[in-house]
Amino acid sequence: MAQKAAKTLAARNTSRLNQTLAATLLIHGFFLLLRALVFRSSFTRKSLVLYLLFSAPQWFINLQFERLGRPKVNPDGSIRRSGEDLEAKGLTEYMWDVTYWTYGCVFFAATVGDRAWWLWGIIPLYSVYLAYTTFMGVRQGYTDAAGVPQPQAATSKRQQKLEKRGGQKISYR
Template sequence: MAQKAAKTLAARNTTILNRTALLTALFHGLFWFLRALLFRSSFTRKSIILYILLSAPQLVINWQFERNGRPLYARPGDLKKSGDDLEAKGLTEYMWDVTYWTYGCLALVALLGDWAWWFWLVIPIYSVWSLYTTFMGARQGFTQDAAGVPQPATSKRQAKLEKRGGQQVRYR
């Protein structure tokens, strides 16, 4: 059972990456099929440029996932590297949000027309909001002393204990 966690992560990453590759091919194929064959009149140079500009971040993210998350094997069954965790919090989670939102935008644009690219604006708006809330949360997490030096804020429990005179050791 050597490297059980690494093997589990490698299997999970392989499943996730295979599913992502299939979904990417499906949504981009749906877009090209509907725009090129069924809605030929709305298939213009402008729509191709919008497609390239607004789907490129998702394609770059998928390439990054493949590069960092795909497990490497020295030979079949001999795991060399399990890859990065594709279910990690933080930036990876945001990258999945961009990927799934782009899938939705591609489907809407394929069905409704170029005006649906406006839905893609949710991604940068969400980024700005996320950065703002993170910055403000970090800023509120620190208070300043008399010299203007940031000090970590105390919890409510700790503030109550200090108000009562701090923690005291009782001997029986």
């Protein structure tokens, strides 16, 4: 059972990347087919430029996921590199949000029209919201009301409940 964690991560990354590739091809193929066959009159140069402009970040993110997350396998079948964790918090999570939001925008642009690309403008607003809440959380988490840094002793929920009931008090040395 050598490298069980690496094998599990590699299998999970491969599955997720294959699903993402299939969804990307399906959504973008749907847009191109629907616009080229059904809504021919609205498939103009402007429409194509908007499509390329607003779907380019998602294509770039997919390439980054492929480059960073796809496992590298030796010829004998052993894993050389399992890839980065594609379910990590932070920037990776934000990149998945951009990918899924772009899927929705491409779908709505295919069915409703070019005005649906305005939905893509929510992504920068969401970025500002995330940055603000992160900044305020860090700012409030490490200071008291006067702005003085306060180290907090980490207590478990069980310890807090016991102290609240007046039961077993825990003293820290």
